[in-house]
Amino acid sequence: MPSSTPFVRVPASSANLGAGFDVFGMALALYADVGLGTPPADGRTIDAHHPAQIAFEELGGAGALWLRSSIPMARGLGFSGAVRVAGAALAAVVGSGSSASASALAAARPRILDATARLEGHGDNVGASLLGGVVAHVGGRALPMRLGPTLAGASVVAWIPDVTTSTDRSRRALADTVERDAAVHNIGRAVQLALAVERDDPSLLSGATDDRLHQAARLALVPGATQAIEGGVEAGAWCGWLSGSGPTVALLCPPAAADAVVAALPASGHHKVLSVDQLGARLVEA
Numbered sequence: 001m002p003s004s005t006p007f008v009r010v011p012a013s014s015a016n017l018g019a020g021f022d023v024f025g026m027a028l029a030l031y032a033d034v035g036l037g038t039p040p041a042d043g044r045t046i047d048a049h050h051p052a053q054i055a056f057e058e059l060g061g062a063g064a065l066w067l068r069s070s071i072p073m074a075r076g077l078g079f080s081g082a083v084r085v086a087g088a089a090l091a092a093v094v095g096s097g098s099s100a101s102a103s104a105l106a107a108a109r110p111r112i113l114d115a116t117a118r119l120e121g122h123g124d125n126v127g128a129s130l131l132g133g134v135v136a137h138v139g140g141r142a143l144p145m146r147l148g149p150t151l152a153g154a155s156v157v158a159w160i161p162d163v164t165t166s167t168d169r170s171r172r173a174l175a176d177t178v179e180r181d182a183a184v185h186n187i188g189r190a191v192q193l194a195l196a197v198e199r200d201d202p203s204l205l206s207g208a209t210d211d212r213l214h215q216a217a218r219l220a221l222v223p224g225a226t227q228a229i230e231g232g233v234e235a236g237a238w239c240g241w242l243s244g245s246g247p248t249v250a251l252l253c254p255p256a257a258a259d260a261v262v263a264a265l266p267a268s269g270h271h272k273v274l275s276v277d278q279l280g281a282r283l284v285e286a
Helices: 051-058 079-095 102-107 109-120 124-131 167-172 180-199 215-219 225-234 255-263
Strands: 007-015 024-036 065-069 134-138 141-145 155-160 239-242 249-253 270-275 282-284
Touching (some): 007 079, 024 079, 051 065, 051 109, 079 124, 102 282, 155 225
Antiparallel strands (some): 007 282, 024 134, 239 249
């Protein structure tokens, strides 16, 4: 099949958003493209063990896939979730013989979510990459939150240390039990964040990402991460959080404050100033 065949583009994601452990996800404007056939000059053919290929075949796709991605791997920005969504979505609209159209992709979203959440092990990342914007993964469903103009136009400053993080190792650092006051704290802060998004009210974001279930243990594994969150908020970010299991730290801020937030970050690692992707997975005509 020629490389002019339509391909699927899927955004990166940041999960948890502080207190929304394994529930909240936000789509970010970094992308993975997955297509069928001959790769473009800046793409590469992937092997049978790649998560995109596995997801593609899970939904009935057949053939060799290519990948082109700007999402860093093992940095807490949802690479594996994004490529799984891309592979599954491609199978739904191209590889399975269906009509390659945006409507076919939209109709296949429940199947794509079910398959990729099962393969990924949790649905917060894949839900955000599939639908775009900010989502809550609850009871097997990805529930989109309405983004008003203020938060839709916000900047997301990502501080990306020069280390990788294993999600499995990061989870092993977490306590086996949760104290009641910590659970109550997180419920309140998660509701606060959801209200901030639904009301498009950045003033409600102050403290909304304060977490007592997972962040403290994980931040201790990443030198400079706590400093990045505290310094970024002091410099003008509305809030900050450890992205997924790390090591990346994400800070949400008004675009006018992005330069000051960047200047407050640790000198180690590098940064990206991103936006919230609002489209999610989409079919692109090559």
